[in-house]
Amino acid sequence: MKPVRDLPIEKLRHSLLDWYDAEGRDLPWRIRPEARAAGQIADPYAVWLSEIMLQQTTVPHATPYYFKFLDRWPSVHDLAAADEDEVLAAWAGLGYYARARNLIACARAVSAAGGVFPEAEKDLLALPGIGAYTAAAIRAAAFDLPASVVDGNVERVITRLCTIPEPVKTSKPEIRQIAAEIADPGRPGDYAQAIMDLGATVCTPRKPDCAGCPWSFACAARAEGHPEAYPVKAPKVAKPHKHAVGFAVFRGETIWLRKRPSRGLLGGMLEVPSTEWRTEKWSLTRARAAAPLDVQWAKRAIISHVFTHFSLEMAMWRAEAPTGWEPDEGGWHALGDVDQLALPSLMKKAVLGAL
Ligand code: SF4
Structure with a gap:
């Protein structure tokens, strides 16, 4: 591994920024270098929104959501005043729904404090849903303040630049230290965006374009x-595989959906009721005993979904609600509205699979 002291830091900074000035991505939440140099500043609300959306999502997937949110809630005060269910519905499809709940909580905290995002790292870290990475990204991209932004792209670039021989999981502190030492204090916002672009467009996981790389x-x-060969891969741990039976109750062109508990996986989102999600398969008798209604169930599709820590196979059963039966919780939703509801991807598959 190459020691940090041997890295030509000044040359790395200059070549990366020269490359970024010519080749950097023009993303809607960004200020281009020439505009920044002319004194233009980024909108911290827009930068924050984009960073939260991009935490587990690609730029092409997140961009339409970014525009949708800015269109519906143009300022942090608008988002703070929004109905939580509407925000969750607009977020549906971006995954990791705890982020959406934190998004609302953060907007409310910033709005209550006057609507201005703080610049200091400790104040940013005190806001819901803002961790070290997002705080650094906001400081650098929105306020052009020195901050070392380290995401998966940056980790990959640094492990390759220095041939770090351990998996990222165990070498994070070292990667952070190297990234911080190389970061350019003269143009912190542009530098942060430049190194992220390098990882996203040149030093890609497969087939990096070393010939076109400013750090080659x-x-x-x-x-x-x-x-x-870098980052060195950690030994693979098999994800648990879980099983469940989902119960879709229809009444004509409507379906019964209820809200999941606000904390935990898919918290606050709508769902079809289901059995417990467990590693053992469900027998017919046990699944029937767990059904919310004692009626004739028809088996429909088996749907699959992969979460970060496990995969799930859900057998979808359907039934028509008996006349006069009304659920104790949740309510009836028109099937034509499925795309507008706060339904996570799994539950959307469940509804469509049960039709
Ligand atoms: S693209 Fe190639 S030369 Fe550039 S940092 Fe990645 S591995 Fe190194």
Whole structure:
């Protein structure tokens, strides 16, 4: 591994920023270098919104959501005043719904404090849903303040630049230290965006474009000839596989949906009722005993979904609600509204699978 002291830090900064000035991505929440140099500043609300959306999502997937949110809630005060269910419905499809709940909580905290996002790292970290990465990204991209932004893209670039021999999980502190030492204090906002772009467009997980890379002159992984060997992979741990039976209750062209508890997985989102999600398969008798209604159930599709820590297979059963029966919780929703509801991807599959 190349020690940090051996890195040509000034040259790395200059070549990366020169490359960024010419090749950097023009993203809607960004200020381009020439505009920043002319004194234009980014909208911290827009930067924050984009960073929260991009935490687990790609730029092409997040961009339409970004525009939708800005269109519906143009300022942090608008978002703070929004109905939570409407925000969750607008978020549906972006996954990791705890982020959407934190988004609302953060907007309310900022709005209550006057609507101005704080600049200090400790004040940003005190806001719901803002961790070290997002705080650094807001400080750099919105306020052009020195901050070392380290996401998965940056981790990959640094592990290759220095041929770090351990998996990212165990080498994070070292990666952070190297990233912080290289970060350019003269143009912090542009530098943060530049290194993220380098990872996203040049130093890609597969087939990095070393010939077009502004850091190829110093890159140890390129010199070794196998840049794709970095980051070193951690031994794979198999994800648990879970089983469940979902119960879709229809009444004509409507379906009964209820709200999940506000904390935990898919918290606050709508769902079809289901059995417990467990690693053992469900027998017919046990599943029937767990059904919310004692009626004739018809088996429909089996749907699959992969979460971060486990995968799930849900057998979908359907039934027509008996005349006069009304649920104790939740309510009836028109099937034509499915796309507008706060339904996470799994539950959307469940509804469509049960039709
Ligand atoms: S030279 Fe290749 S491996 Fe090294 S940082 Fe550039 S793209 Fe990545």
